[in-house]
Amino acid sequence: LPVVAVVGRPNVGKSTLVNRILGRREAVVEDVPGVTRDRVAYDAEWAGRAFTLLDTGGWDPEGQGMAARITAQAEIAVVAADVVIFVVDVTVGATDADEAVVRVLRRAGKPVVLAANKVDGPTTEADAAALWNLGLGEPHPVSALHGRGSGDMLDAVLAALPDAPPESFDEETGPRRVALVGKPNVGKSSLLNKLAGEDRVVVDAVAGTTVDPVDELISLGDREWRFIDTAGIRRRVREASGAEYYASLRTAAALERAEVAVVLIDASEPLAEQDLRIISMVEEAGRALVIAYNKWDLLDDERREMLEREIDRQLIRVSWAMRVNVSALTGWHVDRLVRAMDTALEGWTTRVPTAKLNAFLGEVVSAHPHPVRGGKQPRILFATQADSRPPRFVLFASGFLEASYRRFLERRLREQFGFAGTPIELSVRVRE
Ligand code: GDP
Secondary structure, X not given: OOEEEEEEOOOOOHHHHHHHHHOOHHHOOOEEEOOOOOEEEEEEEEOOEEEEEEEHHHOOOOOOXXXXXXXXXXXXXXXXXXXXXXXXXXXXXXXXXXXXXXHHHHHHOOOEEEEEEOOOOOOOHHHHHHHHHHOOOOEEEOOOOOOOXXXXXXXXXXXXXXXXXXXXXXXXXXXXXEEEEOOOOOOHHHHHHHHHOOOOXXXXXXXXXXXXXXXXXXXXXXXXXEEOOHHHHHOOOOOOOOHHHXXXXXXXXXXXXXXXXXXXXXXXXXXXXXXXXXXXXXXXXXXXXXXXXEOHHHOOHHHHHHHHHHHHHHOHHHOOOEEEEOOOOOOOOHHHHHHXXXXXXXXXXXXXXXXXXXXXXXXXXXXXXXXXXXXXXXXXXXXXXEEOOOOEEXXXXXXXXXXXXXXXXXXXXXXXXXXXXXXXXXXXXXXX
16 A cells, blocks of 8 residues: 655644544554554545555654654655655744755655645634745645645645556566576576476577577466576586686676576585575575575485585575475476475565554564663664565664664564565664
C-alpha cells in the first residue's frame, strides 16, 4: 500500500487530523502496535483508494529539542512515505522549526501536501495563504477539528500518490533473468544443455562476433527464464592471456543484467579463490544467490565431509544463499535447482508492509532488547523497508546498535519473512 505520512510540530493538530482522516475511531481497521508506542501506522481510505497513514508524531527521541525532534520526524517520513502531509498551525504561522522541516522535505523531493490547519474561528483563508511563502505550493486550508477542507486536502494527497503499477509490468511478469556463472570447467555448459533440452530459444543473437551476449529463453517449472549471455558460457574462453580477466568482465556484465545468479561450483575439487571471488561479485551486485555444487556424482564420503568443512569455513558469510547439490551430467537434482532459483527470487522481491514490520520488530525487541551500554539502552523507534530487489531496511534507533544485534535482527527478519537466497541490507540511522 502507498504510505502517507503526517508531519508537524506538537500542537498543530496532527492527531486531530489523523483521526479526521481515519473517520470515526471504529473505522480504524487495524491498530498496529509500534515499537515504542501504541500506534504508528493505520489503514486508511479516501475516495476508494486505500493507503497506510503514518503518524510520526509520537516518534520522540529523548533528550532533544523540539526542532530536532520534528526534523527527525520529517526524515522518517521522507524515507517511509510516498506523500507527506505537512501540518502547519495558521494561528501561529510558520516557525523556524517549520522552516527546518521544509528544508528536509525539499531535499528529499517527495511530494508534499501542505495542510494549513486551524482555519476556523477568527482565522481565515487569507491567513492560510500566507503559507505560500514556505515554497511548498498551495496551502490547503483545513480545520481538523471541524472537518472543514480535509476532503479537498485528501484529494490533493491522492493526486500526489504514485499510480498503481500496471498489471503487465515486464519487471514482474516477463521472463526472470538468471546469470549462470562459475569458473571454467565447473559444468556451466553441461548444465545449460541439461536445462534447455529441446526447449532452447536463442534471443538477442546479434550478428556474431565473440563479444555479443546471447541470451536463451528456457521454460522451467511454471515460468520462463532468460539465461543471460549463454554465448559466453557455450563459447568457452581458452587459456589465452587475459582470459580470466575477460571472463570476469563478462560475469560482471551478466550479473548486472540478472535478477538471480546461479554460481556453479565443482564440488569434486577444493573451493577455489575464483569461486569465492565470483560469489563476492554476486553479493556486491546485490543479486539473489543460488550456490549449486556440481559433479556430485564424483564425490565419495571423504570428499563430502571435506566439502562441508570448506563451506563452513569459507562461505559462512553467505549462509543465507540457497544451496543445491546437483549433477549436470546425470540431471540429478536439477529440478531442485530450479525451485531454489524460484525461492531466491521470491525473497529478493519481497516487500514487508510497514505496519507488519514494526509490529514484528516490536515483539522481537521487547523479547530481546539491545544490551544496555554506558547506562543507556538503544531502542528501535521505527523501521521501514525502503526498497526491494534486494530488500533494504532502514531502522531508526535511539542509539548505536551493535553489529551482533544487527545480525540478530537480520536473522529474525529472515526467519519471519522468508528472505532465503537474497542478500538484505539493514541500515541504521541513529538519533541520540
Ligand atoms: P564449463 O566450462 O563451466 O561450461 O564446463 P563444461 O560444462 O564444459 O564441463 C566441464 C567438464 O566437466 C566436461 O568434461 C563435463 O562433461 C564435465 N561435467 C560437467 N558436469 C558434470 C557432472 O555433474 N558430473 C561429472 N562427472 N562431470 C561433469
